[in-house]
Structure formats: structure tokens, C-alpha cells
Amino acid sequence: MNYAASGPVHTDVGNTAVVAGYIQDLVDCDVYEIEAAEPYPYEYEAATDQAQCEKNANARPAIAGELPDLSGYDTLLVGSGVWWGDPPMIMRTFFEAVDAAGKTIVPFTTHAGSGLGSAVQTYRELCPEAAVEPNGLAVRGEDVQSARAEVEAWVSELGLA
Template sequence: MSKTLVAYFSASGTTAKVAKKMAEAIGADLFEIKPETPYTGADLNWQNKNSRSSVEMNDRSSRPAIAVKAADMPQYDVVFVGFPVWWYREPSIIDTFMESYDFAGKTVIPFATSGGSGLGDSAANMQKLAKGAKVVNGKRFSGSVSSEELKAWAGQWA
């Protein structure tokens, strides 16, 4: 039986809601990827090209600091990584997360929340950052996804 983690970053609470529901549905541990400096509403204003999120997303080398590391990452075989879709891909803090651990031999499954945008190149980006891991194509969910749908989808790996 593999040990499973659902790690997530949530800016508005939608991804947190889905991640918590998924972890409960599949019996996984849960870890919130919290930025060292929390995002404010102004930071998240994607229409302002000088906002923190815009600046980070326009610089592919940006790696926002994470407040706390996940405990005992080596124990997990399967890691679901959740995030809101920003600029048609994973937020830069997810890149920080992917570079912070050794994912070799693990299966990594991205999942996202979005009003309509897909995951874009997120899986390919995450694969480049997780040497030796198997990063599979993920899925986008609405904030109102059911526990049953999450269990059916995530259960194929968990």
C-alpha cells in the first residue's frame, strides 16, 4: 500500500477546499504550501503587471519562499500537487515546492482549480523540476467538485 500526500497552494481558498476534500476521500495526508510572505489581494491582481503575482509569473526563475517544509517527504510514494491556474500554468511557488524535495521514484499528480483555464504545460514544467519522478498529466476541477468524483479520479494512484 502506497503512502499518499496531497500538497496544495491556495490563494483564495478554492484549491484548499478541493485538496481537503480529496485527501479525505482517498485517505491521504494533507500539506499546505504556504508562502513565507502571504499574498495580499493587491499581490494577486493579475490585471496589474506590477503586482507580485504578475512579476513572479513573468520571471520563470522566480522562486517564492515557502514558510514551512513538509515533514518526512521520503515516506510518500504518491504526491498530488494542487494549485490555482495562474497564467495558464502552475504558480511559481509550486516550482519552489518541486525543487525543494527529492521526488525520484515518486508519482506526482498535478491538480488545479480554475474558472476555465486548463493546466497548460504544468505537468511538463513540473517533470523538469522533479528529476526521477513520474509526473502524470493532471486535471482541473471546479471548486464544487464532489468527493465521489475526486475519489474516482485520484483513486487510480492512491
């Protein structure tokens, strides 16, 4: 399910995954999907309640599966939603568990009005030995399906395509 300012939208692919797919079409890259060990509820209110509880508790939700070995990468294009101005708490779980030292982290987000939110600041705090690119990409959830040209321009600006 995707969430937009207008409310939930039922789809099989999340907004962030759609943007990641556009990027993967343009850039020769690997994709690792950060998935919660306990999936979020499908119903909108239950999912947002859980996300809000995690944020309020400063939780670190478990990640399903093995984490990637980042040693062979210089640049990490990191996508997530933005909930109440912040990346989901599972992004903290991820960055506290991997070694991003010496990497360049380039955030991209999908959102309902928060833009990049605190993603740049949060990733800088979590990865003090990495360079976090401030010119990330923020795509409004309801605009994802028509954002391919925006993603192409951003990837080109980064010099990746």
C-alpha cells in the same frame, strides 16, 4: 480569496484547498499546504499583479515553515492553482527544494480556464527522476463547490479509493 473567470470570490478557504479536502475525505493521506512566506495581497488586482511579476521575473517565492520529508511517500497528489497557464512560481520553489526522485506526482489544479495548464510539463522538468501522471484533475474555480463527485471519480480512476 478565490479567483474565477467572473472575478474574485471572497471565501476563507481557497479553491485548491477545497479540492484537497475532498481528496483527504476519500484517501488516507497526509496534507502539506504550500504557503508563501509573504502572503499574497487580499485584493484581486494586487494579488494578480504580484503573481504576474513573479512569473515575469522567473521568481522563486519563499515558502513559510519547514518543507515536508517526502521519503515515506510513493505518490504525491500535488494541487495548485493555474495562473496564466502555469502553476504558481512557488511550486517551482517547492520542487527545487524537495527530493521527488522515484515518486509518482499526480497533479490537480483549480483554474479559471486553463485546465491543467503546463503543470504536467513543468513538474516533469522540475522532477526528471519522478513519474508525472498526465491524467491529473482540473477543476474550474467557480465549479469547486459542486465538484465532489468529479473528485471521487478521479480518485477512483487512480485506484486510490
